[in-house]
Amino acid sequence: MLQGLTGWHFLIILAVILLLFGAAKLPALAKSMGQSARVFKGEMKAMKDEDSSKTDAESATAASTEAPSTEIRTDAGGTADSKP
Numbered sequence: 001m002l003q004g005l006t007g008w009h010f011l012i013i014l015a016v017i018l019l020l021f022g023a024a025k026l027p028a029l030a031k032s033m034g035q036s037a038r039v040f041k042g043e044m045k046a047m048k049d050e051d052s053s054k055t056d057a058e059s060a061t062a063a064s065t066e067a068p069s070t071e072i073r074t075d076a077g078g079t080a081d082s083k084p
Helices: 007-021 026-064
Strands: none
Touching (some): 007 026
16 A cells, blocks of 8 residues: 655655644644553553453462362271372
8 A cells, every 4th residue: 555655755745734734733633642542552551451360360269269189088097198
């Protein structure tokens, strides 16, 4: 799509944007775009933190619900170390 564009094309596009929005509104436009990018970045970080805490909670729950693997046989008079 942008394969045939040169520096002159971008300069013309910049001039058209300047004519459409005016020089006074460009700093406000850039500021609002920067704020939007900052908000988006913050939301992405919050979602990533939320996912990692959710994964940590699931792994802790799975580890706590596992049954112990040692068996103590009281009928044989043994301990946890003695298995038949």
